[in-house]
Amino acid sequence: MYIIIVGGGQVGYSLCKALLDEGHEVLIIEKDASKCERINDEMGAVCMRGDGCETSTLSDAGAARADMFISATNEDEDNLVSCQVAKHKFGVPRTIARINNPKNEIIFKKLGVNYTVSSVNLIMEHIQEEMPTHPLVHLITIEPEGMEVVEIRIPQHAAAIGKKLKDLPIDPASLLCALIRTGSSPVQPDPDTVVKAGDKFIAVVSPSIEGQLRSTLVGA
């Protein structure tokens, strides 16, 4: 495939490298002469100096035969315009815009840029996938054993609420060392401790059983 990337910053540069490795034909369009030179020194003649929103630049870049157009500068308005020009003037079938301000993701979709990548939204999605309400926080790692000291907060609808610790399937390899309840001093939890919503446990676990401990205490 022939892929044009606008913007030779960190994102454009790394993308270009990865796409070249996959055997694609790649061209970067970059305004800054020194960035251009650096990229060409390293990767061969893959970077063209110019403004990726300008018709003449895109025409020189052969946008009309491009299979994909990626606008990856750190200015959202530039990414919007270059994608629109590529799509409407040169008929590039697939245009992808990088989004810096996460609020613009919806706006770009409404303005006809179908594929957008927002790094902030991506990271947020991953965080939410990993920990739905962030109930488990890593405090410190103990090396070289690689044990984690974590804080686990019991959310409102956890299935463990009202149960005694000894009745929960907690892996004996994990150690619940402290229980912190609002309004009282920290205590050492014992097998008869009843879990309440809002409880905070400090535990030492190995990363391999951390997920199990989390789903036992936090899962609904």
Next chain:
Amino acid sequence: MNIIIVGCGRVGAQLAALLDAEGHKVTMLDISANSFRRLPSTFGGTAMVGDGTDESALRKAGIEKADALVAVTQGDNRNIMSAQVAKHIFNVPKVLCRIYDPLRKDIYDTLGLEAISPTTVLAQLLKARLEVQ
């Protein structure tokens, strides 16, 4: 009319002064408060610091009740984005923008954006003046 002007440069400030003097309700939006020095002391409208391509800044400037928006910042792409957000997201009835690059203006003409290219206008004006001699 309620009119929002994005960009308080020479053109934006002068347009604001003209519209304000005619009794329109003008709101200026610019990313730099320093730009508002260009507004005349008699200006009775609102001047707000904010990014004219940002949905929430436009909302604060009252875009939902605006009759018109004019985008005249220094950047073609900023003007294009601001105008498109006004037209397609907020359905502002009258939207105008400045696009210096004549080729880019042509593309957005076909996409239904009402744009003026000062480059073309001035070149034609200069040519006409030369021909008078």
